[in-house]
Amino acid sequence: MPDSARPKTSILADIHASTRLIHPNKQVPEGFRGVQPAVYRASTVFFESTQAMRQRNWQDDYDYSYGLHGTPTTYALADRIAALEGGEYCILAPSGLSAISLVNFTFLQQGDEVWLPDNIYGPNKDLIKQLKAQFGIEYYLYDPLDVSSFKPTPKAKLIWLEAAGSVTLEFPDLCGLVKKAQAANILTVLDNTWGAGLAFCPFDFSVEHLSVDISVHALTKYPSGGADVLMGSMVTRQRKLHLALLRTHALQGIGIGGDDAERIIRSLPSIQLRYAQQDDNTRQLADWLSQQDCFAHVLHPALPDAAGHAFWQQVCGVSNGAAGLVSVLFKPEFSLEQVDAFCDALQLFKLGYSWGGPVSLVMPYQLNSMRQISPTYNGVLVRFCIGLEHIEDLIADINQALYKLLI
Ligand SMILES: Cc1ncc(COP(=O)(O)O)c(C=O)c1O
The missing domain is CATH 3.90.1150.10 (Aspartate Aminotransferase, domain 1)
Known part of the structure; x- marks a missing residue:
């Protein structure tokens, strides 16, 4: 090959202006620190190498592989929500209802039985009715004030709790219900939107230090505080449950945008x-x-x-x-x-x-x-x-x- 035809070892020094705008030759230094974290918006996330790409592990706490799974901004919000609720792991969803739905789709299978308080958030009940019709999941209602109305059979998989309940605001016998569910080895999931991590800690409540397994929170309400963002979260202290949720989260293509995450991060201090x-x-x-x-x-x-x-x-x-x-x-x-x-x-x-x-x-x-x-x-x-x-x-x-x- 004549010298004139040989490609340059590095092409970056001599590229066209239009390419330069996409591949700038200067990078601003990292290390800037302000009160709020940076807002990252991404679908594509770059890998350093094919080796790094192949070593990607969806179970990593901070999986920088595709914008759908998370960015530094969304992980920063998830960490703050886990802290607010006294949990260990947090997954974000585009609304409170999508977080509720993700829990139901992750843990309920054909033939399972799920228990709902009579005063449950209406769309959750409607969703469960749909799951019954489509997948044969049985549901039963219980009186949140009367533990004896919660009568799980061996098929019972999950109990939804809500404190206080929607619209009529009865506060349930949370301690009694959690103890009975734990004795029967049933997953306890609390819609904690009302308590918001402030009225009580869902992972350490009452003098008995009781804990639910998963806390679901419509961040649309108090964490947003502005009535202008929709978002939901699922918090747990149990890695096994977190990974089960994370798998469904990835498979269903559920993600949130950096701008919405930033709006909630900004509202959290107040x-x-x-x-x-x-x-x-x-x-x-x-x-x-x-x-x-x-x-x-x-x-x-x-x-x-x-x-x-x-x-x-x-x-x-x-x-x-x-x-x-x-x-x-x-x-x-x-x-x-x-x-x-x-x-x-x-x-x-x-x-x-x-x-x-x-x-x-x-x-x-x-x-x-x-x-x-x-x-x-x-x-x-x-x-x-x-x-x-x-x-x-x-x-x-x-x-x-x-x-x-x-x-
Ligand atoms: C108790 C409760 N849980 C969940 C949700 C769902 O939240 P989102 O509106 O973000 O879907 C609501 C919304 O009103 C709610 O009141």
């Missing part, structure tokens, strides 16, 4: 302050609501007459935490139309799902279609999710809407 403020506002509102004539019940676990109040004290007694939700059951003489009109008359409270954000929310529910084994509540229920507005303004808003209802 989560405790926000949670405490929303909790305090909610208790003041619950006290005020209790004095109004039109409600048959005010539902909030810290109220002494609340269903499960003693269980709440047993588990949340140390933190005294109770989140930012309160529900009211209108007296039976109020029709659905009247309650809808009350919701529409609110000015600061907005009609919308979710919670944990700065804006207070309201949502009416018809309980008779939602509860199968605890039909003690008749009438229309309204759930308030308390934001960060001044409590006097929120009370004034409800007061004016009630006044319109009563005239």
Whole structure:
């Protein structure tokens, strides 16, 4: 080969401008440190060599192999969520519901039996119904306040726990249920969105240091705090469970973006302050609501007459935490139309799902279609999710809407 035809040993010194913009000849030094971690966005992740690529192990705690599995930004968030909940391992999913779904798909097989609290987050129950129809997974409902209603057979694989339960906010007999499930060798999975890792530690609660196996958290709520990000997490202290979840996570192609992770990382330092403020506002509102004539019940676990109040004290007694939700059951003489009109008359409270954000929310529910084994509540229920507005303004808003209802 003539010298003129021989390729250059290194081509990088003399490449075209368009290529140079993709392969810059200068790299900024590493080691920059600010308050927040860098935001990495990636599908492709470079390997140093084919050997490094072949040695890639999906079980590594920080598997830098493909953006779907994780980036430094998403791993940084996962580490913080594990710390928030007192767990060891954390996997992130694009919503709370996708985290719930991933747990169900990982651990439930044809012929298995799963136990659900009567007041479970509705879409989880709907998903399990679908799994029953598609894959023959049997489900049973239990009364969260009565351990004896949880009667696992040898086919029982998993029990879902929720503290406090959705919409009606009964605090379950968490200790009794976990002990019974452990005795029967059943996986305990807690939807810990309400407690958020702040009202109690899911891996070390009550004086008996009880622990669930897996804590699922809709980070959409308090960790985000802005009502503008959807995300979910699965935290555990058990590597075997973590790896089982991680496998499904990879096979189902579940991943989250760096920008969403960064938004939650940014909100986490203030989560405790926000949670405490929303909790305090909610208790003041619950006290005020209790004095109004039109409600048959005010539902909030810290109220002494609340269903499960003693269980709440047993588990949340140390933190005294109770989140930012309160529900009211209108007296039976109020029709659905009247309650809808009350919701529409609110000015600061907005009609919308979710919670944990700065804006207070309201949502009416018809309980008779939602509860199968605890039909003690008749009438229309309204759930308030308390934001960060001044409590006097929120009370004034409800007061004016009630006044319109009563005239
Ligand atoms: C108790 C509970 N768990 C899970 C979820 C699901 O979270 P996401 O909206 O992120 O799917 C919600 C949402 O409202 C919830 O209230």
